[in-house]
Amino acid sequence: MRIVLGVTGGIAAYKAALLLRLMTEDGHEVHVVPTNSALNFVGKATWEALSGQPVYNDTFEAVEEVNHVLQGRQADLVIIAPATANSLAKAATGLADDLIGNILLTATVPVVMAPAMHTEMWENAATKANVATLRGRGVHVIEPAVGRLTGVDTGKGRFPEPDDIWSQTKALLTETPSQGKLEGKRVVISAGGTREALDPVRYLGNRSSGKQGVALALAAARAGADVTLIAGAMDIAPPQHQNIAVVSIESTRDLLDAVLHHAEGKDGLIMAAAVADFRPAAATDEKIKKQDDNSAPTIVLEQTEDVL
Template identity: 80%
Template sequence: MRIVLGVTGGIAAYKAALLLRLMTEAGHEVHVVPTESALKFVGKPTWEALSGKPVYTDTFEAVEDVNHVLQGRKADLVVLAPATADSLAKAAAGLAPDLLGNILLTATVPVVMAPAMHTEMWEHPATQANVATLRHRGVHIIEPAVGRLTGADTGKGRFPEPEDIWDQTLRIMADAHTEKPLAGKHVVISSGGTREALDPVRYLGNRSSGKQGVALAEVAAQQGADVTLIAGAMDIPAPEHPNITVVHIESTRELLDAVLNHARAKDALIMAAAVADFRPATITSDKIKKQDGASAPTIVLEQTEDVLKTTVEQRAAGEPLPRVIVGFAAETGDATTTPLEYGRAKLQRKGCEILVVNEVGVGKVFGQDDNDATIIFANGSPDVPIKGTKTAVAAEIIDQLARALA
């Protein structure tokens, strides 16, 4: 494999030399392209000695070979490590001030970037917007590690260990050459919580963060699917990915309309949104005023639409809705019934093919980075317990969905 290793001007440039050694020892041909500032940390002789190849930094070097285009065209992989905040900004803007910038613009192969910078720089809205833009274009961004930074600082932004970067890069390359199980499929996923208006200011809602739905959308897209994400209220931004289209909704009625519209003629539907079961029977046009000495108003509730059950019923009536529908059940147990038992009853009532049962409560699932759930099946297949990060849980759900579609 022919690799272009771009190195930018951060203190972590010395670790890129270790990454280069891993690449060459694996038998790959590596062409190092440092920026001028990178050479202030690690000199050209080091890169040439470790790679066994000449090192160029300027667009006007080796012009007889059209080097600024040739390098990107001939590469099988481009890795930018470390990627500073400045280099991410330039790449997102499409700037090409040097040879490395030109290579990034001409490369049509997988591009992997490993950012390294201080925590404040990584968390700055400009950097996060640049990362989102690059990911939307298909660039693979390896999350920086948490740990000791330059000086006495500690936090997120540390350059990942070279072995971790190389392992993730190999997985990315393997995925690029592996047929995706959801290639050619279109999956609709709902995420976040619905909000039911009480007056122009207040609403009834729930604690859903949207993290699980976003993870499902990202994993489904990685597995080759075109994804429509129907997003309610979420604590995190909607994912930016070329295969993900985002539709925003607020109320349960809007969610039902969006599902029946966008899921038509699609392959699968995953209902991960936390849907409000009740809404105020009357919505006041003016804000309800708090008056001293007066009693609190009585709010009469009515049931909202059952989005999952309605979708299954309309499919049964002949509407062209997905043949595989995955529901979510956020349950709490009581003295006589476990959350899983409530989930089995719900699966039977709803009529979907797969149900993911979560035990919820304060500090459980909602807003957390981890999840603990059980996948149950209408066809009697054995239960699949899953526990881990929401991305890991999403991966198992998407795997079960792919099997059902197959």
């Protein structure tokens, strides 16, 4: 198997050398692509000696081979380890200002990213959003470990142990034989929660991240199915996959209409949405305001449709 190992500029870059050794000892051909920042921690000579392959880290190297496209096309697997907060952000936005960015945009194979950063950076809202976006696109982002960080700091954000990264990656690759088993099949999957309007700004709804439905949609798409994902309110971004069409809904009635329309003639229906059982019997056209007498409105509920 031909593996591209992207190494970004974190102190954990030295541990990526151990990951490289594990992969080569398993008989794989590994091409290391370090960023300029990564070379501040581990030099190019080390990567070439351990991999037995030439190391490129600039988009304009090996231009005659169109290397920035060739690397992604020829790879069977791409691993970014360590993946810094900066590299996660660049990958999530599709930024291609270095060789790794170009490889990620051209690769159509499994991509694994192993983050390593300080706890505050991992827990920052921007990083969380970037990770959710990447996972929604099918990138396997490994959870960082908890432990000693740079200096005296301790917390979540530590680079996972190389053998753990490699074992998770091999487990991911065992899924590939299922690809194609749903070729030609058309599947409808619902995800997320429904929201029932109380007034123009308030609603009754279920807490739902949408993660289960999105994971099911990605698994079906990777197995070759054409997927229609009916998405309610979700904490994660809808998946971006060529085999997945996303239909956005809000209420239970919207969900019912969408399911009846899109499931007609399909091969399978998976209901993973969190559907509200009740809704206000009457929604107001204007925002319900507080009263000076401290009273609260009486809300009469009615059952929603049984979509399933």
